[in-house]
Amino acid sequence: MEIVILVVVIAVVALAAISGLVVSGRRKKAAEAEQPDTAASTAETPARTAEPKVGEEAEAPPEGARRTVEEVGLPETEEAAAEAPATAAEAAAAPEVETPAPTAGRLVRLRDRLSRSQNSLGKGLLTLLSREHLDEDTWEEVEDTLLTADVGVGPTQELVERLRERVKVLGTRTPEELRGLLREELLALVGTDLDRTVHTEVEGAVDRPGVVLVVGVNGTGKTTTTGKLARVLVADGKSVVLGAADTFRAAAADQLETWGTRVGARTVRGPEGGDPASVAFDAVKQGTEASADVVLIDTAGRLHTKTGLMDELGKVKRVVEKQAPVDEVLLVLDATTGQNGLVQARVFAEVVDITGIVLTKLDGTAKGGIVVAVQRELGVPVKLVGLGEGADDLAPFEPEAFVDALVQEG
Known part of the structure; x- marks a missing residue:
């Protein structure tokens, strides 16, 4: 009886093993059956690192214009060719010597710019001198205006004294008369008889700069x-x-x-x-x-x-x-x-x-x-x-x- 039971157990184990192998084989075949579909989809997208083929398997060349060996340049050569004209242009465009503007009348040409920043002095003085009554307070304001403009103490005192004297003699003061008067006194203060030449000329026959x-x-x-x-x-x-x-x-x-x-x-x-x-x-x-x-x-x-x-x-x-x-x-x-x-x-x-x-x-x-x-x-x-x-x-x-x-x- 024990022998019969042992034989039955062995038979069951052997049957289970055979069934496992069959199922495993079927799964493997099913997986292999699915593989061609994946490969086919991959084939539709060309691989970047595809190896070249020869003989009958070689693919036909892509359609389009063909270039000879002479017409094909290396990337470095093309870049150099593109840069060459710029280099040549730079060499050709050496710094050109400029022709400066003539000196004659430069200050006259720039007078508008000068007056925009400077005429506050003149306007301030003309406004003060145009007052109906020029008392001591007004003349002090004239002095302050000149000192603020950095004329200096000595020149300011001289100018105020001359203005007081001339305005007193002038009597009635129209704007044009005042402007002319102020212009004359300021010119005398700045000086019109000074030598303002930049001395670069060498006197005599001396051969030197x-x-x-x-x-x-x-x-x-x-x-x-x-x-x-x-x-x-x-x-x-x-x-x-x-x-x-x-x-x-x-x-x-x-x-x-x-x-x-x-x-x-x-x-x-x-x-x-x-x-x-x-x-x-x-x-x-x-x-x-x-x-x-x-x-x-x-x-x-x-x-x-x-x-x-x-x-x-x-x-x-x-x-x-x-x-x-x-x-x-x-x-x-x-x-x-x-x-x-x-x-x-x-x-x-x-x-x-x-x-x-x-x-x-x-x-x-x-x-x-x-x-x-x-x-x-x-x-x-x-x-x-x-x-x-x-x-x-x-x-x-x-x-x-x-x-x-x-x-x-x-």
Whole structure:
């Protein structure tokens, strides 16, 4: 009996095993039956990395225009060909030498700009002088107006005294009479008989360039003024050599060289931190060898309180004079600094003999009286004025045009 039961159990186990194999086989066949559908869908989308086929299995080439080997260029070659014209164009478009605007009448051309920022002084004075009764309080207001415009104490007192006397004699005062009166007195104050020429002409038969030294405090626009002055001189038909003696700032030498390149002027420069006197000396030497008409030397900006730097400025001038006399020393002042600029001017005048003043940013201040004050302080004339940011906005100072801008109607 036990033997029969054992045989039955073995038979059941064997039957179960056979059934499992059959089911597994059927599942495998079902999976394989589904595989062609997946492969077919994959075949519909060409694989990116399909291997090339040969012989009868090779696919037909795509339809369209064919190119020969000669017509097909490598990507690098095509890019180079595209860049070649630009490079050639850049080479062909070398910096062109500009033709600066003529200097004649520059201040007249810019009179409108000047009057927009300056005529508050003239309008204020005319308004006060037009009052029916000119009492002491009114004359004090006239003084305050002039002092606010940086005319200075001495010149203000002189002008008020002359105005009081002439207005008293004049009696009835029409607006036109007052305007004419004020114009005459301001012209007398500014000065019409001063020599405002920038001396670049060498007297006699001496074969050397005129030498101009440009000095000033940091931030007054000294390097820019030197570049603009080069344009003024080139516009007058002179050949110019620039000396970048501001060796403390590499940017200053770069800036000056850019100004020179624009008008065809050579720039002499030295290493950053080098001896400025040496650069100035070389500039005059090269200017002489090149038979240039003028050498402009841009010196480093320095605070008037720095004794060592001021002494170095004196050294630059002395070294230059071993090569050639300095014909002009221009002090660049920022018109917006007002009376503070006079303190700076006084110290510079003690170190180098200032022969002329350049007032920058005159269009940006209503304190045009600084023209009078600085001339009185130094005993030298304002020769050039900066009236804007444009390359040709440096103009010879013309007293008549300046005063007209102060008192003109409008």
